[in-house]
Amino acid sequence: MGISGLKMAANLLKGPFALGTIALLHLSASYAQEATGLIREDGWQSVQENCTRCHTTQMITQNSGSREVWKSRIVWMQATQGLEQLNANVEASILDYLATNYGPRAVSRRAGLGEHLLPDIPSSSAK
Numbered sequence: 001m002g003i004s005g006l007k008m009a010a011n012l013l014k015g016p017f018a019l020g021t022i023a024l025l026h027l028s029a030s031y032a033q034e035a036t037g038l039i040r041e042d043g044w045q046s047v048q049e050n051c052t053r054c055h056t057t058q059m060i061t062q063n064s065g066s067r068e069v070w071k072s073r074i075v076w077m078q079a080t081q082g083l084e085q086l087n088a089n090v091e092a093s094i095l096d097y098l099a100t101n102y103g104p105r106a107v108s109r110r111a112g113l114g115e116h117l118l119p120d121i122p123s124s125s126a127k
């Protein structure tokens, strides 16, 4: 194989290799979502990078609240749990992300069962 043959082989390899790389990147991205459980919207990486050292993302995704509420949690962790001061831009992107994707919820528990779905109370059905 001459030089041009080698070049051709190299070019042939580039195609599948590039495709493979893209497929791998894609795989690792969806793996990240599965592994972190974070909604993949703007700012999720900041949360992943700054908020998962001490506890899992479940601590975050099970919570909800306004921007102020999220800010107060960060302040609380900084005051009592050893969370370092965050870069202002990073903190802003974290707060935007959390308030947008894990914002205030009207109800954080499911509603109670309707009366027609409740079991009889033994004393009331007793003869």
Ligand code: HEC
Pocket (backbone or CB within 6 Å): 047, 050, 051, 052, 053, 054, 055, 059, 060, 063, 073, 074, 077, 081, 082, 083, 084, 094
């Ligand atoms: C330095 C360690 C550390 C880091 C980093 C950290 N946390 Fe925490 N966080 C804690 C500890 C400790 C708790 C309390 C855990 C427990 O109750 O078991 C906590 C609790 C929480 C809670 C629950 C608060 C509550 O009211 O129950 C939320 C929400 C939270 N963290 C969000 C975050 C977010 C968002 C970030 C990123 C900005 C973050 N954490 C980064 C240490 C940390």
